[in-house]
Amino acid sequence: MKRIDLNALNGAFIGGRWTPTADDRRFAVTNPADGSHLADVADCGADEARAAIEAASAAQAGWAARPAADRGAMLRRWRDLLVEHVDTLADILTAENGKPLAEARGEILYGASYLEWFAEEAKRLYGDIIPSASGHNRILVIKQPIGVCAVITPWNFPNAMLMRKAAAALAAGCTLVAKPAEDTPLSALAVAALAAEAGVPDGVFNIVPSSRPAEVGAELTGNDRVRKISFTGSTGVGRKLIEQSAAGIKRLSMELGGNAPFIVFADADLDAAVDGAIAAKFRNAGQTCVCANRIFVERSVMADFSARLSEKVKVLSVAQGHESGAQIGPLINKAALEKVERLVADARGAGAKVKVGGHRHEAGDLFYAPTVLEGVTAEMDVAREEIFGPVAALMAFDSEDEVIALANDTPYGLAAYVYTRDLGRAWRAGEALEYGMVGINEGIISSSAAPFGGIKQSGFGREGSHYGLDDYVSVKYMLMGGLGA
Numbered sequence: 001m002k003r004i005d006l007n008a009l010n011g012a013f014i015g016g017r018w019t020p021t022a023d024d025r026r027f028a029v030t031n032p033a034d035g036s037h038l039a040d041v042a043d044c045g046a047d048e049a050r051a052a053i054e055a056a057s058a059a060q061a062g063w064a065a066r067p068a069a070d071r072g073a074m075l076r077r078w079r080d081l082l083v084e085h086v087d088t089l090a091d092i093l094t095a096e097n098g099k100p101l102a103e104a105r106g107e108i109l110y111g112a113s114y115l116e117w118f119a120e121e122a123k124r125l126y127g128d129i130i131p132s133a134s135g136h137n138r139i140l141v142i143k144q145p146i147g148v149c150a151v152i153t154p155w156n157f158p159n160a161m162l163m164r165k166a167a168a169a170l171a172a173g174c175t176l177v178a179k180p181a182e183d184t185p186l187s188a189l190a191v192a193a194l195a196a197e198a199g200v201p202d203g204v205f206n207i208v209p210s211s212r213p214a215e216v217g218a219e220l221t222g223n224d225r226v227r228k229i230s231f232t233g234s235t236g237v238g239r240k241l242i243e244q245s246a247a248g249i250k251r252l253s254m255e256l257g258g259n260a261p262f263i264v265f266a267d268a269d270l271d272a273a274v275d276g277a278i279a280a281k282f283r284n285a286g287q288t289c290v291c292a293n294r295i296f297v298e299r300s301v302m303a304d305f306s307a308r309l310s311e312k313v314k315v316l317s318v319a320q321g322h323e324s325g326a327q328i329g330p331l332i333n334k335a336a337l338e339k340v341e342r343l344v345a346d347a348r349g350a351g352a353k354v355k356v357g358g359h360r361h362e363a364g365d366l367f368y369a370p371t372v373l374e375g376v377t378a379e380m381d382v383a384r385e386e387i388f389g390p391v392a393a394l395m396a397f398d399s400e401d402e403v404i405a406l407a408n409d410t411p412y413g414l415a416a417y418v419y420t421r422d423l424g425r426a427w428r429a430g431e432a433l434e435y436g437m438v439g440i441n442e443g444i445i446s447s448s449a450a451p452f453g454g455i456k457q458s459g460f461g462r463e464g465s466h467y468g469l470d471d472y473v474s475v476k477y478m479l480m481g482g483l484g485a
């Protein structure tokens with residue numbers, strides 16, 4: 001197996017070259033599991049962001065002009081390299097993010113699956129011919145790349161959030177400048193090294209790591225050469241980027257925060273619901289945008305469900321991500337840990353009962369014990385805010401109408417989950433839930449074949465599936481005349 005040299009991943013990746021900042025400014029990347037130092041990475045500002053935009057802009061026409069099959073073949077080679085280097089990439093991901101190695105491997109393969117998917121979709125960017133009213137002409141519709149895209153990604157899936165944007169953008173013929181999260185830039189730089197190896201031309205894929213997100217964000221949103229911003233992160237930052245993009249009327253995709261309801265009806269297969277809740281709640285230590293945030297359980301089965309869930313939560317293995325068998329790693333940083341502590345303290349103070357956990361974990365400074373809270377109510381902060389930690393908040397309900405109303409009573413609308421064996425109820429709930437995605441008797445819903453995205457304040461735009469390319473193309477209409485006698 002080839003190794004990616006961590007020491008080489010210290011520059012920005014601009015125009016196909018590893019580039020220091022003009023003043024050689026750097027920031028440190030550390031391992032959240034033990035605080036150890038991993039690397040010092042170029043700390044880009046507006047100047048480097050502008051240079052990356054210029055490189056992407058210079059590469060744009062050539063990349064768009066390539067046959068779609070060529071672009072697809074390159075994405076396919078890139079995908080193969082990710083798979084070939086899965087162990088190294090997972091190692092880097094676990095080191096900078098903290099998630100267990102098995103989850104990190106899964107994320108790399110998940111990220112690679114977007115390259116595979118869009119390598120194929122590139123060839124299917126079909127247009128349309130529409131009969132016109134006159135008969136002397138035809139309406140032609142073609143799809144063209146939007147142009148230079150700027151993408152901003154979060155730390156919780158440092159590989160996959162970048163790959164699912166980059167794969168679609170490059171397949172459509174767009175070039176790209178990415179700003180990864182400050183906590184996890186190494187995964188992005190590592191895939192840049194592999195893009196170059198796959199033959200992706202200089203300037204098509206650029207990475208500007210930074211500890212100055214507002215400065216880089218201002219350049220990306222303010223620069224007229226950037227035609228689209230695609231953001232995954234919190235609703236607050238998304239709102240700011242939308243405002244900043246207004247002056248330049250840029251195309252936007254926003255994958256924002258969530259507050260997912262996970263609804264268990266009394267007729268559900270309770271074992272399947274418990275397993276689904278474990279997967280939807282505790283993956284990545286509860287730090288995913290689609291994590292079950294409010295677990296609604298019909299009152300008649302609450303005691304049973306809570307007991308079964310608690311048994312499984314108690315035995316989750318909390319350990320550094322590189323340790324074998326680890327299931328729950330650290331939270332990403334101190335602020336994240338303190339937020340979880342605050343939410344649990346608030347819930348306790350308002351009457352919720354801690355069934356399991358409810359405290360920090362001795363595995364390290366940033367670890368929180370997997371927790372089950374009973375008696376949570378809709379007014380508590382833990383039910384209103386995105387928890388982003390390993391805390392299952394259980395709430396009882398009595399009727400279908402009541403739980404749908406409770407589930408929809410949030411500004412967010414990303415993912416929801418329903419467990420029931422009643423087909424009619426599954427359809428009714430699936431349609432009534434105001435969310436972009438609904439898992440029915442499934443706790444893991446994301447796949448490259450499916451359109452991922454939210455509604456309401458969880459954002460707009462879709463990633464993955466054949467809908468995913470639409471976010472990176474403009475529809476052009478041409479009227480072909482002179483056909484009639």
Ligand code: NAP
Pocket residue numbers: 152153154155156157161179180181182183210211212213214215216217218232233234235237238240241254255256257258288289290386414454458
């Ligand atoms: P965040 O604070 O919004 O950060 C996301 C990205 O935005 C990071 O790269 C961050 O850089 C950057 N950023 C911060 N302030 C900025 C500014 N003023 N201008 C430009 N960029 C800026 O979110 P996070 O805490 O990293 O991630 C967790 C959030 O992401 C949660 O709300 C989660 O639900 C959401 N999320 C959504 C999806 C989805 O598909 N809907 C997927 C994953 C995560 P720094 O790292 O340097 O701060």
